[in-house]
Amino acid sequence: MNIEKTSKSLLKEFWPQMSKWTTRELIWLGFWGIIFLVGLYALYVQIVEGHVVTGMRDHVIWGVYIVNFIFFIGIGYTGAIVGGLLHLFDAEWRKPLMRIAALMTVISVIIGPLYILLCIGRLDRLYYLFIYPRLQSPIIWDVVAVMTFLVGGILFLYLLAIRDFAILSRSEETMPAWRRKIYLFMSAGFINTRMQRHDLKLALNVLSLLLIPTVIIVSSVLSWIFGMTLRPGWHSTIFGPYFVLAAVYTGTGVLVLLMYAFRKLHNLGAYIQERHFVYVGYMLIAMAAGYGYFTFSEYLTDWYTSEKWNAELIHKLMDLNQYGWMFYFANFAGILLPILLIGIPKFRSINTITFSAALLVIAMWFKRYLIIVPTLETPLLPMQDIRPEYVNYSATWVEWALTGAGIAMFMILFKVASKYIPIVPIWETSEMIEKEKQTKAATNGQPQPSLS
Amino acid sequence: MDNSNSKRRNFIRTGLALGLASVAGATKLLGEPDEKKPAHNHTVKLLSPDGEIVEVDTADLKVETHEHAGTMARTITGREGIEGRKFVMVIDLGKCRNARKCIVACNKMHHIPEEKEWLQVKLMKDNENAAPYWFPKTCFHCDNPPCVKVCPVDATFKRSDGLVLIDNERCIGCKFCMAGCPYSTRVFNWGEPEITEPATCPPYSPESSTPSKHSTVEKCDFCPDMVRQGKLPDCVTACPNGVFYFGDENEDTVTNGSETVRFSQLIKDKAGYRFMEELGTKPRVYYLPPSNRMFPVERGFKNLTDDQKARFKDVQ
Amino acid sequence: MKTLATLILITTAIFSAVAQDPMAIAIELVATQKGDQGIDMKATVTDDENSEPVKGLTIQFSGTAGEQTVALGEATTNELGIAELKGGNFDALRKVAHAFTFTATFAGNENYETNHASVDLAEVAIELKAETIDSVNTVIVNVTSWNEKGEAVPFSEGEVKVYVPRMFSLLPIGDITTDEDGYGELKFPNDLPSSVSGELTIVARIEEHETFGNAETSVVSNWGVKVDAQASKLPRALWSPDAPLWMVVTFVVLMVGVWYHYGLIVYELIKVHRLSKPTDPLDFSE
Ligand code: SF4
Ligand code: SF4
Secondary structure, eight states, X not given: OOHHHXXXXXXXXXXXXXXXXXXXXXXXXXXXXXXXXXXXXXXXXXXXXXXXGSSOOSSSOOOHHHHHHXXXXXXXXXXXXXXXXXXXXXXXXXXXXXXXXXXXXXXXXXXXXXXXXXXXXXXXXXXXXXXXXXXXXXXXXXXXXXXXXXXXXHHHHHHHHHHHHHHHHTOSSOOOHHHHHHXXXXXXXXXXXXXXXXXXXXXXXXXXXXHHHHHHHHHHHHHHHHHTSOOTTTOOTTHHHHHHHHHHHHHHHHHHHHHHHHHHHTTOTTTSOHHHHHHHHHHHHHHHHHHHHHHHHHHHHHHHHOOHHHHHHHHHHHOTTTTHHHHHIIIIIIIIHHHXXXXXXXXXXXXXXXXXXXXXXXXXHHHHHHHHHHHHTXXXXXXXXXXXXXXXXXXXXXXXXXXXXXXXXXXXXXHHHHHHSOSSOHHHHHHHHHHHHHHHHHHTTOOOOSOO | OOHHHHHHHHHHHHHHHHHHHHHHXXXXXXXXXXXXXXXXXOEEEEEOTXXXXXXXXXXXXXXXXXXXXXXXOOOOOSOSOOTTOOEEEEEEGGGOOOOOHHHHHHHHHTTOOTTOOSSEEEEEOOSTTSOOEEEEEOOOOOSSOHHHHHOTTSOEEEOTTSOEEEOTTTOOXXXXXXXXXXXXXXXXXXXXXXXXXXXXXXXXXXXXXXXXXTTOEEOOOOXXXXXXXXXXXXXXXXXXXXXXXXXXXXXXXXXXXSOEXXXXXXXXXXXXXXXXXXXXXXXXXXXXXXXXXXXOGGGGGTTOOHHHHHTTTTTO | OHHHHXXXXXXXXXXXXXXXXXXXXEEEEEEEEOGGGOEEEEEEEEETTTOOXXXXXXXXXXXXXXXXXXEEEEEEOOTTSEXXXXXXXXXXXXXXXXXXXXXXXXXXXXXXXXXXXXXXXXXXXXXXXXXXXXXEXXXXXXXXXXXXXXXXXXXXXXXXXXXXXXXXXXXXXXEEEOOTTSEEEEEOOSOOBOOTTOOEXXXXXXXXXXXXXXXXXXXXXXXXXXXXXXXXXXXXXXXXXXXXXXXXXXXXXXXXXXXXXXXXXXXXXXXXXXXXXXXXXXXXXX
């Protein structure tokens, strides 16, 4: 095997992308930068005036912020669990995708919790969470879980990147001395001796194994913020697994979008290939099926038994004059359509898979909205309030601006990260290319078995 | 949380409370509450627990001004319950005519504006054939309070005397307790709170629950600062129909100001129940069913503004 | 002549408006005799004009029997216009006679005119006993009054109300009508809770009697059902400051589990770091 040569050529290919900003990229950055700044202004307004500037009121106490929180955190959890699983199964084809997955994890888990901060009225007292914590509160569970997970996510990203740092630090490309120094430092002295290989592999295996239960616990904990309340539509025993699956499903959708974007923008067609889309597409089908099953059983039981408030809620969700359109969009466009588009071989292509992913990501955002808002609009006691903003929630510009700011942050962080760390892992991809060359030679040009 | 830790915390809080006591002195100088009280030597018609109308001299009624504990030395943190007590309330739905006097009194006492209602009177109709009835709702001070369970920073807490209170100096405004309370009891200060008659407002304590603090949660507190002085909560004394009975369950006694009865006897005789028992929250507020009504339900619409009437349009 | 009179009238009117004549007040007095425990007096002061309670007036309480008058004490009205005297000692009067006049006087100041109110009372003595007769808890009263000659006579057909004082008010237990010997009894409930000690105060009152006014006496019994004080300590629970133990244990196990492995990973990394020098070339061999 000649990993050295392959990795050198890979780096040579990627380096122009990594070493300078094109005008187009700068415009892109500027665009999202402006959106981010608008969000910052909205944040300023919210802090100065209080939460009156949002659409939240005494009944609907949480709105799109918490929706975004669930959405981003879910994406974050996915990178780790999908990456970890693929690593443990040692699926060779995963290798070019691992960087995107790991970056996605860290970036989303940085953005997500910012939204929960937006739900907190007294940010000046935030440190009370650490000096007066009550272990009984799901918020404390979540704070601990997110922080623990963030550390794990960063470790995951780092462990997977060490070998690339080693390559970069010793590469022949020209780069400023400080950059090389940082790469050298980040490579942790890895030069691929037998012992080092062993240690690194051990560390990665342990972490992958650890991240899977951690993600499950952590996203269940997230669901329990809702599951632990006596509210229709929230107080459900399947909420833990339901949220785990929702998180992974959405996250995998985002992964596809990122694959598509980088493939196009960075010309990575040779490494992020059609088969990657297809494999991830298969995963999407499996998850959509699972998620559809959960959704069906959740609504069916509530609808069948028709307990007073559950019945009221289900009616609200299905009524076309209320949440009907959103409901059908979320559940059909978000679950059924992807299954059909990816499942039927005739339709299956990079474009349809990406389209399905985009569809499901949007649908899953609305799905979270449907979980949060209609439930809060269905209190157990009659509201008997005539102030319209207290009865029905509608997000204000502040909330939308801050939602935009989160997306902007995601874009900007990803773009910046892609300048410092190759989006396709060099070492691992070289390994894959070399290995595949070998098998090709051995099987004499026979087509590849799909999943390694 | 170990014990020494909480002791230290209490110590800090006591220090804070003493500081507040000096502020209390200052506010006292600024202005004395000038309460208007009904003339004496007048009789009013009241309902006894058996629904009989009795005439009582107003001088004999326990009509009390709201004397906040601010006048007492402030050594109370508000976190310890009143020794040996277990407060309980009984609300007689058969006597309520939506006079809204309780709401007015409550708002005045807690210096909260009209549109904020810690105490609400809902119009309930349990099913299509059921007769609608007025339903005053305080915080139930649940014994298994879902709101307290979820608070991340111990800002809302349950005391040994049964009260569920909020420390607005601790609350981080996460609103989780509002999601937790199934009875929509809690309200949030979405903006800078309006404080009515700020000059007479006592210094803040979890027992006075006033003045309101921005971006924190508040709710009915059963007026513990009054109760500590052996006085009834304001809604109890304000109700012209004696709907609210309040007392100490450990003494098995409740009173609506004019009539004192044994709590267990009242619950037994009039089939007292707790609202939505099936939720398992174990409320400390009991209801007497709206049987043998003293007033037709329409009486409740009499003195309402159009806005207030509009609230109930779904029920009629 | 007529004009002069009008002029005088007008001037006085102006004068009184400027100098603000003191306002007239009304005092309402309620007195409750408690035998050896003295007398409770409660004066409620309102201004005459709009019947508003007057705060901050000092009221002097006094009692008269025959020729003798004693000062019993003084109190200042609160914001409800109430000034209260508890247990004023009137033993000196009881030695003189068995009928008294109690008076509450306001001496007057620049804002309010002087006024007084008084009530006439004849002495009545309620003897109250809490006895368990044949394992039945019984409240026994014996009421004595005095005739014109100063002789003690039983008070028959008297209405005595029995209460137990509670936190906010008096809980009625029952009424006793005394027999011709001034005796009467009442079965006391045996399921009435009390404080931790099991002690219950029992109050017997004669209320608004035309001759005797209010009279009251009390006795402490041990008939209360003790309340479990332990119950008021907060347990470990979801809703108390201290979490249930299993929760703490689970939390610690989970945290230790995860962070231990993070530590392990960092340890592996440190091992990796120690195995080389920065100048070493990369080794691509498998
Ligand atoms: S009524 Fe609501 S706020 Fe009050 S104690 Fe119960 S759950 Fe908490
Ligand atoms: S809003 Fe305040 S009282 Fe309510 S749960 Fe949050 S911190 Fe506790």
